[in-house]
Amino acid sequence: MDTSNLAMAQEIDFSMWALFARATFTVKLVMLMLTLASVWSWAIIIQKHILFRWARREATIFDQAFWSGEPLDGLYEQIGPNPAGNSEKIFAAGMTEWRRSHRNDGGLIAGAQARIDRSMDVAINKEAEDLQSGLTVLATIxxxxxxVGLFGTVWGIMHAFIEIAAQQNTNLAVVAPGIAEALLATGLGLLAAIPAVIFYNKLSVDSDRIVAGYEAFADEFATILSRQLDA
Known part of the structure; x- marks a missing residue:
C-alpha cells in the first residue's frame, strides 16, 4: 500500500461524531431516528422494571393482609373502593360487586357469582393492559x-461509490470514510434492536407471571365468595 495514502487515511477522524458530521442528510436522519429509538426503548425498559418490581411487592403485601385471617369486610373498609394497588383493585372490584348483589332484606340477587367473576376479570384486564403497555414499542424497535440501520448503510455506501466515481480515485483515504459512515448506521440499528428484543422477551414473561398471580388470586377469592353464597 502506498505510504502516502496510508498516512492520509490515518489523519482522518473516525470518531462517532466525525462520522455523523460527514454523513449525508439521509444517513444523519437515520442515525438520529435510531438514537431516539434506543433512548425510547431504554426509557420503557427502566420504567417497566420499576413498575413490575412495585407490582410484585404490592401483591406480596396484599396477599399477607388477605390471608391474615382478618374479615374481608374489614379489609375492604381499610383499602376503600378505589385503592392504588393492583391486587387491591381486583379485590375491591369483587367486594364492590358482592355488596351490590345483596338486596335490602339481606338476600342475594340471582347471578351474583357470575357478576363478581366478570368484575374481577375486567379489573385484571385493565391491570394487564397497564403492565403490558409499551412492550409493543420494544417489539417494534x-x-x-x-x-432501518441497513437502509442507512445502503444509502451511505451508494453515496460513497458516487464520490469514488466522481473523484475517480479508489485509494483508502477516499473509500474508508464513506464506508465507515455507512456502517455506523448498521451499528446503531443493532445497538437499538438487541436490548429491545432481549428486554421485550424478559418483560413479557414477567408481565405474564404477574397477571397469572392476579388470576390465581381472583380464582381463590371467587372460591371463598362461592362458599358464602352456597351457605
Whole structure:
C-alpha cells in the first residue's frame, strides 16, 4: 500500500461524531431516528422494571393482609373502593360487586357469582393492559431497527461509490470514510434492536407471571365468595 495514502487515511477522524458530521442528510436522519429509538426503548425498559418490581411487592403485601385471617369486610373498609394497588383493585372490584348483589332484606340477587367473576376479570384486564403497555414499542424497535440501520448503510455506501466515481480515485483515504459512515448506521440499528428484543422477551414473561398471580388470586377469592353464597 502506498505510504502516502496510508498516512492520509490515518489523519482522518473516525470518531462517532466525525462520522455523523460527514454523513449525508439521509444517513444523519437515520442515525438520529435510531438514537431516539434506543433512548425510547431504554426509557420503557427502566420504567417497566420499576413498575413490575412495585407490582410484585404490592401483591406480596396484599396477599399477607388477605390471608391474615382478618374479615374481608374489614379489609375492604381499610383499602376503600378505589385503592392504588393492583391486587387491591381486583379485590375491591369483587367486594364492590358482592355488596351490590345483596338486596335490602339481606338476600342475594340471582347471578351474583357470575357478576363478581366478570368484575374481577375486567379489573385484571385493565391491570394487564397497564403492565403490558409499551412492550409493543420494544417489539417494534427490535424488529425494525436493524432494517432501518441497513437502509442507512445502503444509502451511505451508494453515496460513497458516487464520490469514488466522481473523484475517480479508489485509494483508502477516499473509500474508508464513506464506508465507515455507512456502517455506523448498521451499528446503531443493532445497538437499538438487541436490548429491545432481549428486554421485550424478559418483560413479557414477567408481565405474564404477574397477571397469572392476579388470576390465581381472583380464582381463590371467587372460591371463598362461592362458599358464602352456597351457605
Amino acid at each position: 427490535g424488529s425494525t431497527a436493524p432494517f
